[in-house]
Amino acid sequence: MSDLLERLRGRGWRLTSQRRVVAEVLDGEHVHLTADEVHARAARRLPEISRATVYNTLGELVSLGEVMEVATDGRAKRYDPNAHRPHQHLVCASCGTVRDVHPTGDPLADLPAAERFGFAVSAVEVTYRGLCPDCARARA
Amino acid sequence: MSDLLERLRGRGWRLTSQRRVVAEVLDGEHVHLTADEVHARAARRLPEISRATVYNTLGELVSLGEVMEVATDGRAKRYDPNAHRPHQHLVCASCGTVRDVHPTGDPLADLPAAERFGFAVSAVEVTYRGLCPDCARARA
DNA sequence: TCTTGACTTGGACAGCGTCCATCGTAGGAT
DNA sequence: ATCCTACGATGGACGCTGTCCAAGTCAAGA
Numbered sequence: 001m002s003d004l005l006e007r008l009r010g011r012g013w014r015l016t017s018q019r020r021v022v023a024e025v026l027d028g029e030h031v032h033l034t035a036d037e038v039h040a041r042a043a044r045r046l047p048e049i050s051r052a053t054v055y056n057t058l059g060e061l062v063s064l065g066e067v068m069e070v071a072t073d074g075r076a077k078r079y080d081p082n083a084h085r086p087h088q089h090l091v092c093a094s095c096g097t098v099r100d101v102h103p104t105g106d107p108l109a110d111l112p113a114a115e116r117f118g119f120a121v122s123a124v125e126v127t128y129r130g131l132c133p134d135c136a137r138a139r140a
Numbered sequence: 141m142s143d144l145l146e147r148l149r150g151r152g153w154r155l156t157s158q159r160r161v162v163a164e165v166l167d168g169e170h171v172h173l174t175a176d177e178v179h180a181r182a183a184r185r186l187p188e189i190s191r192a193t194v195y196n197t198l199g200e201l202v203s204l205g206e207v208m209e210v211a212t213d214g215r216a217k218r219y220d221p222n223a224h225r226p227h228q229h230l231v232c233a234s235c236g237t238v239r240d241v242h243p244t245g246d247p248l249a250d251l252p253a254a255e256r257f258g259f260a261v262s263a264v265e266v267t268y269r270g271l272c273p274d275c276a277r278a279r280a
Numbered sequence: 281t282c283t284t285g286a287c288t289t290g291g292a293c294a295g296c297g298t299c300c301a302t303c304g305t306a307g308g309a310t
Numbered sequence: 311a312t313c314c315t316a317c318g319a320t321g322g323a324c325g326c327t328g329t330c331c332a333a334g335t336c337a338a339g340a
Contacts, residue, residue, distance in 0.1 A: 130261035
């Protein structure tokens with residue numbers, strides 16, 4: 001945690017209370033929160049924090065590579081604090097929860113040059129979809 | 141084309157001019173249009189068609205399995221008329237265009253049971269990201 | 281302590297999508 | 311060919327997510 005704040009300060013971040021709270025929220029829970037959920041949790045500690053600041057801070061954390069943006073559906077983006085270890089996502093089709101998973105193999109290597117159509121391919125996202133144990137049970 | 145309309149009629153669809161036009165737009169161009177793009181193209185043939193109808197019709201086509209919904213970024217969903225042949229997507233990080241690609245390998249096999257956390261995994265989406273030739277050129 | 285420019289604020293705004301009351305019409309029935 | 315009626319279309323209001331901006335605030339170096 002203080003690691004994160006130290007890294008950010010080292011990159012020239014001005015360390016405001018708002019940024020500190022957002023970083024603490026993300027670092028505290030290793031779940032995948034939406035921007036509004038981050039805002040709600042941050043506001044519990046710092047009631048006047050504005051939505052715009054949360055969006056700004058999240059955007060900065062993403063471009064610094066400290067946090068990953070995850071768009072699993074057409075709804076709100078989610079923010080993944082586990083940006084340093086490569087991983088993929090497993091999403092429940094019913095309740096929407098997201099788990100980090102670590103598949104074997106390298107999907108980038110599975111895309112032959114002939115299938116790249118001149119794109120400069122730089123990243124792959126793999127999203128596994130299914131029913132989580134709770135939802136599968138509720139549906140049975 | 142008439143295949144699609146026949147299938148839909150066989151499933152009890154009331155065949156209105158609006159639905160016909162939406163189906164024709166999707167079937168005509170094998171690109172991945174947003175709902176608004178579908179609406180614009182449909183309106184060229186049927187000027188009074190409403191956005192709500194386009195959304196309704198797209199939603200019905202999706203739940204009938206005739207069209208796939210693709211949420212590649214936090215922006216508008218895109219609709220993929222190529223729902224019958226399995227494939228993955230290659231997305232331009234700058235302009236958002238989507239191409240179908242056919243990688244080798246089976247990503248489902250790359251997720252060991254120990255990494256499934258009890259989920260009944262039923263599908264995998266692989267999204268390759270990069271810059272398309274046009275955007276790469278514009279950025280140089 | 282002072283200064284300054286980076287940061288925050290809150291409200292307006294834009295894009296995407298949904299909802300709803302009302303009107304229109306496809307297609308079976310006669 | 312005409313009638314009926316339930317299903318579908320309409321369009322405008324609304325909600326959610328996210329961006330932008332002008333004005334005010336404050337972290338941190340001098």
